Structures are given as structure tokens and as C-alpha cells.
Amino acid sequence: MRAENYEARNHPPSHEFEINFGPNHPGIEGNYALKVRVHGDQVVAARADGGYLHRGFEKLMEQRLWIQNIALVPRICVPDPAPMEVAYSMAVEQLCGLEVPERAQWLRVLQLELSRLAAHLFTFGGHAATTGMYSPMFWGVADRDLLLDLFEELTGGRVYSIYNIPGGVRRDVPEGFLDRISATLDYLDSRLPDYDNLLFTNRVFVTRAKNTGPITQAQALEWGVTGPNLRATGLAFDVRRDDPYLVYDQLAFDIPTEQAGDAWARTLVRRGELQQSVRILRQVVEKLPTVGGPIRAPIPNPLAWRVPAGETYVRIESSKGELGWYVVSDGGEKPYRVHVRGPSSMHAVQVLEHLVTGARIEDVAQIMFSLDACPPEVDR
Amino acid sequence: MSDAHLPVERLSIILGEVKDVRVSQRGPRRTRLDVAADALPALLELLKGRAGYVHLSAISCVDWPADDQFELVYHLWSYELNALVSVHTRIARDPGVYVSVYDIYHPAGFFERDIHEMYGVFFEGAPDMEKFILTEWDGPPPMRKEFDSEAWVNEHFDWQDYRPDWLLELEAQGGGIVIPPDEQRFSRRGVTESDDES
Numbered sequence: 001m002r003a004e005n006y007e008a009r010n011h012p013p014s015h016e017f018e019i020n021f022g023p024n025h026p027g028i029e030g031n032y033a034l035k036v037r038v039h040g041d042q043v044v045a046a047r048a049d050g051g052y053l054h055r056g057f058e059k060l061m062e063q064r065l066w067i068q069n070i071a072l073v074p075r076i077c078v079p080d081p082a083p084m085e086v087a088y089s090m091a092v093e094q095l096c097g098l099e100v101p102e103r104a105q106w107l108r109v110l111q112l113e114l115s116r117l118a119a120h121l122f123t124f125g126g127h128a129a130t131t132g133m134y135s136p137m138f139w140g141v142a143d144r145d146l147l148l149d150l151f152e153e154l155t156g157g158r159v160y161s162i163y164n165i166p167g168g169v170r171r172d173v174p175e176g177f178l179d180r181i182s183a184t185l186d187y188l189d190s191r192l193p194d195y196d197n198l199l200f201t202n203r204v205f206v207t208r209a210k211n212t213g214p215i216t217q218a219q220a221l222e223w224g225v226t227g228p229n230l231r232a233t234g235l236a237f238d239v240r241r242d243d244p245y246l247v248y249d250q251l252a253f254d255i256p257t258e259q260a261g262d263a264w265a266r267t268l269v270r271r272g273e274l275q276q277s278v279r280i281l282r283q284v285v286e287k288l289p290t291v292g293g294p295i296r297a298p299i300p301n302p303l304a305w306r307v308p309a310g311e312t313y314v315r316i317e318s319s320k321g322e323l324g325w326y327v328v329s330d331g332g333e334k335p336y337r338v339h340v341r342g343p344s345s346m347h348a349v350q351v352l353e354h355l356v357t358g359a360r361i362e363d364v365a366q367i368m369f370s371l372d373a374c375p376p377e378v379d380r
Numbered sequence: 381m382s383d384a385h386l387p388v389e390r391l392s393i394i395l396g397e398v399k400d401v402r403v404s405q406r407g408p409r410r411t412r413l414d415v416a417a418d419a420l421p422a423l424l425e426l427l428k429g430r431a432g433y434v435h436l437s438a439i440s441c442v443d444w445p446a447d448d449q450f451e452l453v454y455h456l457w458s459y460e461l462n463a464l465v466s467v468h469t470r471i472a473r474d475p476g477v478y479v480s481v482y483d484i485y486h487p488a489g490f491f492e493r494d495i496h497e498m499y500g501v502f503f504e505g506a507p508d509m510e511k512f513i514l515t516e517w518d519g520p521p522p523m524r525k526e527f528d529s530e531a532w533v534n535e536h537f538d539w540q541d542y543r544p545d546w547l548l549e550l551e552a553q554g555g556g557i558v559i560p561p562d563e564q565r566f567s568r569r570g571v572t573e574s575d576d577e578s
Contacts, residue, residue: 048512058498313453337443345494
């Protein structure tokens with residue numbers, strides 16, 4: 001913000017104060033801000049203030065070749081980048097009518113679920129830290145690092161893998177990689193009781209999280225809440241099952257739900273998803289050696305690739321919720337229009353403003369983390 | 381599975397009540413509807429109330445300067461039918477005013493605000509048309525096709541000088557950052573000065 005736009009305001013005599021919560025604040029996720037009006041320690045009004053992470057991705061994508069955008073898209077959501085690559089690649093494939101080889105689809109599921117695990121571990125840590133507990137954060141980040149090691153081995157990149165291209169994936173799994181995934185999954189399974197002890201049955205955490213930021217199912221549907229936040233209100237909906245893409249229809253997994261709709265329920269849903277992702281990954285590890293064939297379909301010269309004119313809307317279940325990509329081509333070498341609907345564009349703006357209003361100031365950070373809001377996805 | 385047929389049946393019942401809707405089935409779970417701008421709110425209301433499309437997934441705006449139009453696309457999802465309907469409509473680029481559907485779908489509040497600041501389309505009746513991302517932007521709406529971001533940068537910002545005079549002077553005296561030949565990056569190794577000159 002420019003200095004000249006700061007005004008020293010003379011507030012009328014009042015018990016209410018306006019506080020800037022962010023953009024640099026340990027209790028806020030990423031560079032994001034909330035302007036909250038407090039009466040005592042109760043929030044009476046809140047207004048989300050975004051834009052600190054705006055990099056103009058949608059405009060940039062219109063100025064780059066279809067293939068160049070692959071390096072750009074994972075940066076739209078830092079903690080969970082894989083769904084962005086996959087969704088963009090799927091959109092281009094749908095526009096071109098490209099068939100993705102089966103092995104590539106399994107490899108994409110592998111990448112997506114590893115990314116989901118990493119994102120959830122990160123979120124648990126952040127959520128715990130907002131209640132004053134820092135050990136789960138260290139644990140979560142340390143265990144996430146094991147998944148990043150796997151990403152590094154598979155793709156060369158720890159966070160932004162840039163593993164997908166339209167038509168398939170870039171590399172096949174290295175030798176012995178599946179064994180190392182299994183070992184990591186075994187380790188994560190063995191860690192879950194420790195996490196339960198430290199976090200999920202911790203009385204401090206449970207007391208703080210219960211009844212914090214509750215959403216009813218009717219409200220969730222009205223506000224466009226998706227993903228784990230919607231499932232925490234009792235609606236068993238998951239894009240992976242109900243609008244299947246890739247090979248999710250061949251995989252067995254449950255959809256964890258909770259009824260309460262508060263921060264505690266949202267955490268439990270994510271804990272359940274952690275187990276389900278491990279379950280899916282074990283099936284992928286078992287299945288992958290039996291699926292042969294190429295890992296990508298042949299594509300035209302990527303530097304002179306004209307994608308047929310058309311439009312498509314691709315939906316994917318990311319760790320935050322429903323991720324939508326609307327891609328329009330006019331038959332040119334570059335996308336004509338790309339619109340990214342990040343799940344957090346609902347959770348971090350309207351929903352957050354509603355939930356924070358009436359809450360207490362010490363719960364504001366917790367509500368934001370329990371919604372798993374991802375500001376770069378809002379700002380794009 | 382009956383899922384694939386149900387959406388079409390339910391849709392055809394309500395589509396009879398709105399004039400001039402063009403329907404194209406794009407896949408078992410994807411339907412595209414094209415409708416005139418003045419009929420769109422009524423259609424959305426029917427889709428939500430009678431066909432179960434309760435979730436507004438997104439509103440996308442596409443700029444078509446050749447036709448002098450904006451295309452607005454409303455992506456609706458039904459949790460009962462597990463099907464997506466994309467409702468397309470076109471509005472005039474000038475003056476670029478349309479009605480808000482916030483009363484029907486609350487998520488529209490965010491998307492309309494976003495389209496307003498990125499494309500300059502004003503939505504009448506929207507609860508909040510204030511800037512969100514481009515808070516201090518006073519240029520034209522940047523997502524419009526005629527906005528050239530590179531030209532804007534050249535016009536409004538100075539390129540940084542990475543070889544200022546003082547550094548050149550320093551280097552001429554043997555100072556600054558000088559990397560000995562054996563520590564240079566591999567691409568420079570083996571390149572002698574005579575190679576450089578030739």
C-alpha cells in the first residue's frame with residue numbers, strides 16, 4: 001500500500017477499534033489481510049483484503065505458448081501445486097481430443113495424492129500453531145519433507161514439480177521408487193498414533209477447535225463451500241468419486257464426513273483424508289507395475305502448437321476443495337482465456353468474513369487455517 | 381447408470397419455460413446452454429429451484445473485442461444429478477453493464493467483483509463492487525484484450541540498469557565481482573579470450 005493512502009483517522013469516542021490482521025502476521029496464511037473491527041475481544045465486522053500475491057497469471061497465460069504455461073501454473077497454489085498442472089493439462093487434452101495413456105493417468109494419481117498428503121500435513125501444523133502448539137508444525141513440516149524427497153526423485157522439483165505436460169507426464173518412476181513410496185507410507189501410518197496423541201486427542205486443541213467457526217450444511221451450500229470444509233458439514237461429496245477423472249473410478253476409497261461443521265470437524269475430515277490418500281497410494285503402488293505402455297501421447301511440435309478452438313471447464317478435487325479451470329482457445333498458439341477457480345476464492349473471502357464476524361479475536365487465525373484457505377489461489 | 385440421462389430430462393422440463401435456449405450436450409455430465417442476456421437470471425432461478433443446480437462453481441468472463449461483446453459463463457453443479465451446466469450469455473462491451481445474480485447464488489458476489497475489476501463490467505444489484513485484488517490500480521481493466529501489459533510496463537516503469545557506470549569503472553580497475561577462469565561456470569570453461577574475440 002502506498003504511504004500517502006494511510007490516513008491517521010480520528011475515531012469518534014468508541015469502544016470499537018479497527019485492527020489490520022495481516023498481511024504480515026504469524027496468524028495469517030500467506031500474504032493476506034483481514035481488517036477486523038473489534039469490540040473488546042469480539043470481532044464485530046471483518047473485511048478480507050487480498051491482492052498481495054497477485055501475479056496476473058491469467059493475463060500471463062494469454063501471452064505464452066500452451067506448453068510454456070506448464071511452468072507457470074503450479075505456482076498458483078504453493079502448498080498444493082500438483083492439481084494445477086493436472087487440471088491445465090487435462091483442459092488442453094480435452095480441447096485437442098488427446099487420449100492420455102493409462103500409465104500416465106496412474107502416475108498423475110500418484111502425484112496428486114502425494115501432493116494431497118503433503119498439503120494436509122502442512123495444514124495440520126499451521127492449524128495447531130494458531131492454538132499455540134508448535135510441535136505439530138515441526139512434525140508436519142518434517143514429515144512433509146519426506147514427501148518432497150519423493151517428488152524430487154520423481155520429478156526433479158521439490159515443491160513445483162512441473163511433471164505433467166498435455167498428453168501425459170514427463171518421466172517414468174525411477175528404479176526402486178515404488179518401494180520407497182511404500183516405506184514412506186508405512187512410516188506415515190506409524191506416525192498417525194503419535195499425531196493422535198499430540199494433536200487430535202489433545203485436550204487443549206480439541207477445546208479450542210470445537211464450536212469454532214461452525215458452518216451448517218445449508219450455509220455451506222449457499223456460500224459455495226467445497227472440499228473438506230463441505231464434507232465436515234455432513235455432505236459426502238468428492239469430485240474424485242462423483243465427477244470422476246483420471247482413474248479414480250478404479251480406486252477404492254471412502255469419503256470421510258463429519259456433522260458438526262466446526263474447525264474440529266474440518267480437522268477430523270482432513271485426518272480421514274490422510275488415511276484415504278495413503279490407501280489410494282498403496283493401490284497405485286500395487287497397480288502401477290501391471291500397467292504398461294507409454295507415459296505420454298505424441299503431441300505436435302510444442303513450439304508451434306495450435307490447439308483447436310473451443311472451451312472446456314475442468315474440475316479436480318484439490319486438498320482445499322473443488323478446483324475449476326475454464327480454458328478457451330481460439331485456435332491459436334496461445335490460450336485465448338484461462339480462468340482459475342480456486343476453492344479458496346470462496347473460503348478466504350465471503351465465508352471467512354461471515355465466520356470471523358462474531359468470533360473472538362484469538363480464534364480468527366484458527367478459523368482461517370481450519371478452512372485451509374490458500375491466498376495465492378485467490379489472488380492468482 | 382441413470383445419472384447420465386437424468387440431467388437432460390430434468391433440464392428439458394424447465395427449458396420449455398425460457399425462450400430461445402440453445403442446448404448442446406458436451407458429455408454425459410456436461411451440458412452447454414446458450415441464452416440471451418435478459419433471460420439468464422430467470423433461467424438460473426429455474427435451474428436452481430427446479431433442477432437442483434444449487435452450486436455456482438464459477439462465473440468466467442471472456443472478452444471478444446471483434447464482436448464488441450463480453451461472454452459470461454455461469455458454471456453450475458448439481459449435487460443430486462452430479463452434472464455440470466455451463467450457461468453462456470453475451471453482453472455488449474459498451475457500456476458493459478449486467479445484473480448481479482447474488483440473490484440467487486451467493487458465490488456470485490466474489491466472481492462479479494473479480495470480473496468488475498479485471499474487465500470493468502458493472503453488475504447492478506451486486507452487494508460489493510469495490511476493488512479487491514487491484515486495490516490501488518488506476519489504469520484500465522487489465523484483463524481486457526486491448527490492454528498490453530508489456531507496453532504498460534515500458535511506459536510506466538524504468539528498466540533497471542544492471543551495468544551502471546560505477547560498476548564498469550570498478551571492473552576496469554580489477555575490482556567488482558571477477559570470477560577466475562577456473563571457477564567460471566562449465567559453459568564458459570575452455571573458452572579462451574581469443575575465442576571470444578573471434
